Amino acid sequence: MITGLFKGFGYVFSGLSLITQRGIRPFVLVPLLINTVLFAGGVWLAKSQLDYWMTRLLPSWLAWLEWLLWPVFAVLIFFVVFYVFSIVANILAAPFNSVLAERVEARINGLPVPEFAGYGSIPALVARTFRSELSKLWYMGKWFILLLILTVIPVVNIAAPVAWMLFGAWMLAIEYADYPMGNHNLFFTDELKALKKNRPEALGFGGLLSLMTAIPVLNFLVMPVGVAGGTALWVQKLSKNA
DSSP, X not given: OHHHHHHHHHHHHHHHHHTTSTTTGGGTHHHHHHHHHHHHHHHHHHHHHHHHHHHHHSOGGGGGGHHHHHHHHHHHHHHHHHHHHHHHHHHHHHHHHHHHHHHHHHHTTOOOOOOOOXXXXXXXXXXXXXXXXXXXXXXXXXXXXXXXXXXXXXXXXXGHHHHHHHHHHHHHHHHHHHHHHHHTTOOHHHHHHHHHHTHXXXXXXXHHHHHHHTSTTXXXXXXXXXXXXXXXXXXXXXXXXX
């Protein structure tokens, strides 16, 4: 387990190295710009919402509890705001991220991307992609609701920050493995199966990306690093189980 986590960390560093290489850098620019703009908005919104909800939900006579509740609210709002912004950023940058994943995979000698099968294949591909995205939203939504319930249950909610961190790490691994696997016409059910077989590596990879989102300047690099690192994870581990 520990070895797998450290291997997962390594894919983040691989991603950071890959996006600086000649021939890859031009394909990083658009995802980097989108991520920078949206993360700047996310920082502002997370800070304003934290102050707002701490004031609204905590009566003045319970102000002495602020030191205890602040970390719970901070982690909750951080993951809610930043995960929502991450979804929006990845939707906007999806076409560019797919191209980046393809270029990175070519650089590290992964599997050849399947050739276009003709316009007659588009309806079936669109239908499969739509089902895959619905499955991903349902998967994310059910765990999101369970974590929200956990967060509001007294005493039990002490574990909420850890649960949210694990959830964030797992969903980031899913998000960034999606691009290289999608290039090979593999979708959510295929992706989930492969990631579960490599859970420690996936959690290590997503966990370090989550940490990057909290570090100024580095958080702007999360998307391109995630795409490149997720592609390395696909080539070296996930493709063996797909």
